[in-house]
Amino acid sequence: MTSKTDFHSLRVADIRRETADAVSIRLDVPESLRERFRFEPGQYLTLRAELDGEDVRRNYSVCSAPLDDELRIAVKLLPGGRFSSFANDRLQVGDQLDVLPAAGHFTAIFSPGQERRYAAFVAGSGITPVLSLIKTALSVEPGSSFTLFYGNRMSSQVLFLEELAALKNRFMGRLAIFHFLTMEEEEVALFNGRLDREKCDEILTTLIDPCATDLFFACGPEGMMTAAEQALLARGVPEDRILLERFTSAGSSPVLDEAAQARALAAAGRRMGVILDGRKLTVTFDADRGNILDSxxxxxxxxxxxxxxxxxxxxxxxxxxxxxxxxxxxxxxxxEVAAGYILTCQSMPISDDVVVSYDS
Ligand code: FES
Structure with a gap:
């Protein structure tokens, strides 16, 4: 029986340097795991490595599209990032990586009969899942178009610059790309500076009609995502036409504020039933750890x-x-929340009869 806790060891088949501080990594998926590693555009993989004796896990979005017939992720080097520096500096072709199959909701259903207009607000490595979405949308739906607003510090740091230019040629007239740079001056003032609320408002006034766009994607740092989301909502774009993907750099347990600490203390010692991989365990809630997952x-x-x-x-x-x-x-x-799902890294029991199932 396979479960969602099962990591699979995949061979690194190719490492491509995309920019000075980012690589893309192609993983070999053996025939026996093809079905398990099927993915939707916009989804991510969870990778695990033992680094200096510690179990380090990170999520990285898939940059290839399902139609590309390859599984490729992009890893941008973060200051102090343990996994990202391992992947950028030490990982080699032929190494094995522990990987969980694709997950995530930052995706849409694409079908040949659909004619839609898509747009995305992206900053930095936020392009990774969006690249997969662009390729899929334009390949699967010959009548659809995509507009990308892409923020970076300088042109040398623009991830997938050439691939995007090639896509623009391939899907002539259906892919529009606008670059915004914070550390290089362009002639047109609109294209200088970060994608903040003011810039997003300006974009929605001058470059695209939000009401004529069927689906918006946003991926990047929190500030940019909030700016894009707020600007879109202010223009009357309904929430269900805005898809957001937050990037994580955490990997350590969250720090509880005072009120949460008090609630965790109140829950200390509560016994919970936990169903995992077909087994039922009894677990005592640990207030110091502060959440069900760590307990x-x-x-x-x-x-x-x-x-x-x-x-x-x-x-x-x-x-x-x-x-x-x-x-x-x-x-x-x-x-999912309405159906009773929780994030166990963020949850604590507030009654004595809690049973949670990782298998459902
Ligand atoms: S581990 Fe990522 S949401 Fe809990």
Missing amino acids: VRATGAAAPFACKGGICATCRAKVVSGAVEMRLNYGLTRE
Whole structure:
């Protein structure tokens, strides 16, 4: 039986330097795992490595499209980033990486009969999942178009610059790309500076008609995403036409504020039932750890996680009984929350009869 805690060891088939501080990595998927590693455009993989004796996990978006018939992710070097510096500096072709199959909701259904207008606000490595979405949308839907607003510091740091230019030629007239640079001056003032709220407002006034756009994507740093989202909502774009993908750099347990600490203390010692990989465990909530996920892992059980920041949803479980409080949620859809799903890295039990299932 396979479970969502199962990492698979995949061989690094190719490493391509995309910019001075980013590589893309192609992973070999053996025939026996093809089905498990099928992905939708916009999804990410969770990677795991043992670095200096520590189990380090990170999520990286897939930059290839399902039609490309390859599984490729991009990893940008972050200051102090343990996994990203390992991937940029030490990883070699032929190495094995532990990988979980694709996950994430930052995707849409594309079909040949559809004629839609898509647009994306992106900054830095936020282009990674959007590249996959662009390729898929324009390949699958011959009548659709895509407009990309792409922010970076300088042109030498623009990830996938050449690939995007090639896509523009390939899908002549259907892909529009606008670059915004913060550290280089362009002649047109609109293209200078970051994608903040003012800039997003200007874009929605001068470059695109938000009401004539069917679906917006936004991926990048929190500030840019909020600016894009707020600008779109202010123009009357309904929430369900805006898809956001938050990037995580965390990987460590969240720090609780005072009120949350008090609630965690109140929950200390509560016993919970935890269903994982077909087994039912009894776990005591540990106030010092502050969340269900870390309490489960403290018993030695391999409950799944990646970001520990409420974003990736790798730690998702379903509340089978009892009451649970979830502090933060960027990773679950409204439907999932309504169906009883929680992010265990953000949750604590608030009744005595809690049972959660990682298997549901
Ligand atoms: S581990 Fe990412 S949301 Fe919990």
